[in-house]
Amino acid sequence: MGELEVNYKEVPSVQELAKKKLVTIPSRYVRDDHDNSSIASNDRNNKEVPVIDMQRLVNSNDHDIMNLELNKLHFAAQHWGFFQLINHGVSSSVVEKMKHETQKFYDLPLEEKKKFERSPRDADGFGQLFVVSDEQKLDWADLFYLKTAPPHLRMPIFSKLYLSLR
Structure with missing residues (x-):
């Protein structure tokens, strides 16, 4: 991904905000800008996550x-x-191990996760992506993004991860 030429704004960890047992979600995270009118009427009531079969593709x-x-x-x-x-x-064992290792990462104290904080110039690391203004609507999620393949695209943060997550 290389250098991102964007004005990076730091935002709080959603996981830390959720621990505060908020009565209301901060307005910055409430998305009222989604237009669902383009979804076909017979699909509007479908609450099933779409399932894609790779073998058919x-x-x-x-x-x-x-x-x-x-x-x-x-x-x-x-x-x-x-x-x-x-x-x-x-x-399924590889998928389960990855889920387990990812959960272990998110269970770390914030100070530990911040050691893997993304820099304003790269997408890889812990934190929100593409935050360019204080008014911008954000996703109610923390992100840990890593490029793993091909190996030459891995950022230095990858080598700092504990071995079982790598």
Whole structure:
């Protein structure tokens, strides 16, 4: 990703804000700017996270099946912003270990997580991305972003991680 030429503004950790047992979510985190009117009416009531089958995307000899899956992926990305990926070839034990190691990271005290704080010039690290103004609406989430592959794109912060998370 290299250098990000943006004015970086530091914001508090959402996890730390949540520990304060707030009565209301700070207005900076309340998103009223989302327009859901473009979602097809029959999909508005669907509360299921979109599920994308990787095998249908990459190994299907049937173009109709592949196109159907591509359309589902397009819809998920455009209207949900995320999806569940199945049949990706990563063993469930590896996925569970990654979830466990990630939870261990988020369970660290804030002072420890700040050792991995992202710099204003790079996306990698702990903290919000693309915060450019004090009025900007933010996601109610803390982020820990790392590029892991290819290895030459890894930032120095990667080597500072405890071995089991690397």
